[in-house]
Amino acid sequence: MTAVLPQSRALASINPVSKLAAALLLAAVLVLSIDWVSATVALALELVLFCFAGVPLRTLVIRTLPIWLAAPVAGLTIALYGEPSGATYFQWLFMHVSDGSLALALATTVxxxxxxLPxxxxxxxIDPTDLADGLAQVARLPSRFVLGALAGLRLVxxxxxDWRSLELARRARGVGDKGRIRRLFGQAFxxxxxxxxxxxxxxxxxxxxxxxxPTERTWARESRVGAQDLALVLMGAAIAAAAVTVSVATGSWNFIGAR
Structure with a gap:
């Protein structure tokens, strides 16, 4: 079974497909440009909406911690090895820190x-079963694909x-106390x-x-979309539109196709 956070009141009645659509819509717009203005505007609006999502702060911090850690690491890599332009601040071997690489690093991080985060x-x-119901009934994906993915997700x-049982079994036989690297590959196989x-x-x-x-399937639970789902998708579209508008108005829009 997969661990799922109990749904808050703000998100309980929203269809999983609508959540997926809002996240994909926002991501699709943000990847069109490499600039820090559009990403900053989107991030600021998202943080405001997070306050009304009903997710406990501690849970929110723990679940999003990998992203908070990965973003600066990616930015640091871009700052050191990104395309140099403008004034140079540091250069050694393949590392070249300049105005251009720093601006690109900031845009990447944000x-x-x-x-x-969204x-x-x-x-x-999102409960995996609810998501499968939504993908099959609302998004009209093939039921065979949806049910196969659900079954695979439930096996995680x-x-x-199984990994814990293998580790305990090996230690009980006296073969799991030494050679962690070799044990890792053996257990993985x-x-x-x-x-x-x-x-x-x-x-x-x-x-x-x-x-x-080949026959059409029936479903035990009906998956519906309503006003809350439309509101969530519209909020995602509004955030994306605001980010693009501010970026274009300030002259920071940097379409990736023009690079």
Whole structure:
């Protein structure tokens, strides 16, 4: 089973497909330009909306921590190895810090935050089964693909338990106390074999129950979209439009196709 954050009142009635659409819409617009203005405007508006999302602050910080750590690392890499232009501040071997690389590093850092944070906030409140229902009924994706992906996602928790069981079994036999690197590869191979066998059995069981049949499927729970879903998508579009408008108005818009 996968751990899902209990849904807050602000996000409980929103269809998972609408959350996915809002996140993809915002990301699609932000990747069109490499500038810090559009990403900063989008990030500022997103942080305001996070206050009304109903997600506990501690949970929000913990779940988004990888993004907060990855964004500065990516920015530092761009600052050291990005395309140099303007005044040079530091140069050594392949590293070249200049005005252009620093501006590109800032734009990259803020853009990663602006794209990644709303995706995490929206997806930590999504149950995999609800998402599968929405993708099949609202987005009209093939049921065979949706159910296969759902089954695979549900097995992630089992893989973690299998890894722990393999580790305990090896230690019980006295072969898991030394050589961590060698043990890592051995356990990974054993988990791969176990996952292939389990996947084959699961596929056979699903086929036997008619999951791969050509007839149209029925669903136990109906997935609907309403006014809240439209409001979320419109908010995502409004944030994207505001970011582009401010960026163009300030002359900072830097379309990636023009590079």
């Amino acid at each position: 853009r990663i935050l602006a794209i990644g 995706g995490v906030v929206l997806f930590i409140t 928790g089992l893989f973690i338990e 054993a988990l791969l074999v176990l996952s292939i066998r389990r996947g084959s059995k699961l596929a056979t069981a699903m086929e036997a129950r008619g999951f791969g049949g």
